[in-house]
Amino acid sequence: MKLNRRHLLAGATLITAARPGLSRAAKEPIRIGVPTALTGPYGDLGNQVKRATDFAAEAANAAGGIDGRQVEVRYLDTEGRADLAREQGEKLALSGYNLLMSTIASGEGLAIGPQLLRWNAIYISTINKADDITGKACNRRMFRVNHPDSSDVAVVQPWLKQQKQRTWAIQAGDTAWGHNSGMSFSRAAQEDGRSVEAEQYSPFGTNDYAPYIQKIVDSGAEGLWVALAGRDAITFAQQARQFGLLDKVFTAGVSFIADNQVKTLGDAAKGIVGIINYSSTLDTPGNQAFVAAWQKKYPGTTPTNFEAEAYVGTEVLFQAVKKAGSVQPADVGRAMEGTTFATIFGGALLRKEDHQLMTPNYFGYVGIVDGVAKPIINMTVAADVAFPPPNGSCKLAG
Amino acid sequence: MLIQILNGLVYGGLLYVLAVGLVLIFGLRRVVNFAHGSLFMIGAYVGYTVTAVAGFWAGLIASVCVLTAIGAALDRFVFRPLQDEDPIVTMLVTFGLLLVLEDAARTIWGKEFLTVQPPAILSGVVHLAGTSFPVYRLAVIGAAILVAGGLSLWLRFSRVGLYVRASSVDPLTTGMQGVDTDRLSAMVVAIGAGLAGLSGTISAPLVALSPSMGGSILIDSFVVVVTGGLGSFTGAFIAAMVIGQLHNLGVVFVPAAASMIPLVLMVLVLIWRPGGLVKAGA
Numbered sequence: 040m041k042l043n044r045r046h047l048l049a050g051a052t053l054i055t056a057a058r059p060g061l062s063r064a065a066k067e068p069i070r071i072g073v074p075t076a077l078t079g080p081y082g083d084l085g086n087q088v089k090r091a092t093d094f095a096a097e098a099a100n101a102a103g104g105i106d107g108r109q110v111e112v113r114y115l116d117t118e119g120r121a122d123l124a125r126e127q128g129e130k131l132a133l134s135g136y137n138l139l140m141s142t143i144a145s146g147e148g149l150a151i152g153p154q155l156l157r158w159n160a161i162y163i164s165t166i167n168k169a170d171d172i173t174g175k176a177c178n179r180r181m182f183r184v185n186h187p188d189s190s191d192v193a194v195v196q197p198w199l200k201q202q203k204q205r206t207w208a209i210q211a212g213d214t215a216w217g218h219n220s221g222m223s224f225s226r227a228a229q230e231d232g233r234s235v236e237a238e239q240y241s242p243f244g245t246n247d248y249a250p251y252i253q254k255i256v257d258s259g260a261e262g263l264w265v266a267l268a269g270r271d272a273i274t275f276a277q278q279a280r281q282f283g284l285l286d287k288v289f290t291a292g293v294s295f296i297a298d299n300q301v302k303t304l305g306d307a308a309k310g311i312v313g314i315i316n317y318s319s320t321l322d323t324p325g326n327q328a329f330v331a332a333w334q335k336k337y338p339g340t341t342p343t344n345f346e347a348e349a350y351v352g353t354e355v356l357f358q359a360v361k362k363a364g365s366v367q368p369a370d371v372g373r374a375m376e377g378t379t380f381a382t383i384f385g386g387a388l389l390r391k392e393d394h395q396l397m398t399p400n401y402f403g404y405v406g407i408v409d410g411v412a413k414p415i416i417n418m419t420v421a422a423d424v425a426f427p428p429p430n431g432s433c434k435l436a437g
Numbered sequence: 438m439l440i441q442i443l444n445g446l447v448y449g450g451l452l453y454v455l456a457v458g459l460v461l462i463f464g465l466r467r468v469v470n471f472a473h474g475s476l477f478m479i480g481a482y483v484g485y486t487v488t489a490v491a492g493f494w495a496g497l498i499a500s501v502c503v504l505t506a507i508g509a510a511l512d513r514f515v516f517r518p519l520q521d522e523d524p525i526v527t528m529l530v531t532f533g534l535l536l537v538l539e540d541a542a543r544t545i546w547g548k549e550f551l552t553v554q555p556p557a558i559l560s561g562v563v564h565l566a567g568t569s570f571p572v573y574r575l576a577v578i579g580a581a582i583l584v585a586g587g588l589s590l591w592l593r594f595s596r597v598g599l600y601v602r603a604s605s606v607d608p609l610t611t612g613m614q615g616v617d618t619d620r621l622s623a624m625v626v627a628i629g630a631g632l633a634g635l636s637g638t639i640s641a642p643l644v645a646l647s648p649s650m651g652g653s654i655l656i657d658s659f660v661v662v663v664t665g666g667l668g669s670f671t672g673a674f675i676a677a678m679v680i681g682q683l684h685n686l687g688v689v690f691v692p693a694a695a696s697m698i699p700l701v702l703m704v705l706v707l708i709w710r711p712g713g714l715v716k717a718g719a
Contacts, residue, residue: 078649086548242696244653246644249444250688256568273550273645281571283562303550
């Protein structure tokens with residue numbers, strides 16, 4: 040028999056009909072875009088985000104995907120800069136990676152927020168702490184799964200009441216989060232009858248903290264509150280230790296005793312206390328499974344706070360995609376509002392009013408575990424206390 | 438206030454040791470070397486690696502030696518072949534080198550921040566004006582004075598120093614007088630890179646090491662070089678000391694504008710004296 044085009048067409052139709060899997064297009068993958076700081080003073084934080092997101096995506100794909108969808112992740116470097124975050128976020132969103140997550144600096148998240156509708160994207164904050172993300176700059180397409188500054192303040196207030204130091208100094212970064220945190224601590228201290236003798240904000244990427252340290256010494260403050268992260272936190276702690284400041288002035292902070300920073304500082308961090316947003320020692324079933332899987336993939340390590348927060352972002356996103364049955368950003372966003380998600384912290388509600396995920400928050404100190412300096416939790420604040428009700432500043436637009 | 442002045446001297450001293458390398462390289466090769474920040478960074482990492490094995494002083498020496506060798510190679514394989522090209526070409530190549538070296542550091546030493554402890558003999562504090570001041574910071578001031586004094590003596594009183602000064606003012610005429618300017622340039626670029634290595638290791642106990650650490654301090658160093666006068670050794674010293682003080686006093690008195698002050702100074706100096714504070718070669 041001579042083969043002609045008609046025979047070929049008929050054959051192809053038969054094969055297709057016999058194997059329905061071939062006729063149906065595979066489900067659209069979950070495309071996650073991560074515009075994050077892979078270099079610069081926040082480079083270490085961005086690389087922690089990358090490690091956790093890769094971990095979540097690989098685990099999901101190895102288990103056959105999420106609701107039959109493969110997970111694809113693309114990263115672009117923002118250097119921790121708001122202008123670059125906006126640029127890289129746009130590139131990712133317009134190339135189809137429109138489920139955006141995990142910038143580092145709050146200014147980056149705030150720069151991305153207003154563009155989401157135009158880009159047809161959503162953004163999930165996993166690291167940004169400025170209250171405005173879920174406050175006056177909130178919008179229908181922006182979500183947060185990590186602890187904002189207001190939650191950290193809710194932890195600080197009861198802790199501060201137990202402290203004997205009456206005079207305080209504040210050292211924070213000259214960033215949206217730094218100012219937010221500094222002002223919140225200042226307000227909390229003053230409401231508790233304490234005085235703030237020095238309040239200073241150092242530029243992002245400062246190399247020499249000596250003049251700031253000397254001003255803290257000159258202020259005569261008994262306590263020091265530090266809101267610095269990444270390279271800034273390490274450089275400050277190193278120089279403050281050399282000046283003898285950390286031995287003389289009781290030091291506490293937020294993001295200051297993050298796992299990797301403590302690991303780098305070693306003994307220099309010993310005795311510092313602060314807010315700990317996550318610890319690998321949490322005894323929830325979800326966290327135990329997460330830590331076990333993490334240690335299998337990265338032997339000899341435990342997940343850091345930033346890695347865990349980025350991972351929670353993927354947990355929420357995957358469950359929302361499953362619930363929505365779609366990867367369209369608007370559908371996924373709707374599926375997130377008012378939903379309770381299974382997370383490593385346990386069940387957590389993503390509040391409808393301001394798109395904030397409510398999880399417990401913690402306070403602790405740097406101690407030595409198995410010869411290694413680590414943040415250790417000594418106070419847990421339940422989610423309903425750690426997250427005061429929305430104050431009405433968030434009007435979900437967009 | 439004495440402590441803040443000392444702090445200004447420390448920062449100024451660090452800037453000087455880094456910036457004078459830029460001045461040397463610009464003076465002889467007429468190259469605005471963007472890779473200088475990454476040489477500083479590689480110097481810090483080499484110092485870190487050797488310090489972990491053989492102590493701080495070995496780290497310091499190793500860093501200077503390794504960076505001097507890198508500088509000699511940089512001149513032989515990059516600056517010399519490009520010397521007749523448009524300066525913008527060489528500048529872009531050095532910018533590319535900066536990115537390559539940052540990625541190389543990321544591959545070799547990883548992405549996590551690293552720290553170096555000062556040597557035991559320079560640890561601790563001394564009590565000055567009723568307050569504590571780290572001994573290591575005093576040593577940084579001492580190192581900057583030694584570098585400034587040593588370079589000054591070498592440039593003023595040695596035959597090679599004379600050639601360097603002559604070549605930085607007029608390389609063509611210097612070459613016509615029988616001076617091998619290529620060899621001279623190779624030596625000077627090697628010394629400039631060695632100084633970047635020295636400043637990297639000296640800075641290591643003060644800052645967190647990261648592959649991008651050279652970027653921000655390089656900008657301050659360029660401000661020093663441009664304010665002092667491109668190619669002027671004395672100008673670099675004066676500008677570094679002034680900028681070190683302004684940086685500190687700015688934080689004390691006008692914190693909101695502190696990071697802007699050195700840039701404002703540079704603009705004012707360039708309006709007043711477009712060639713910088715001191716003429717090239719001085």
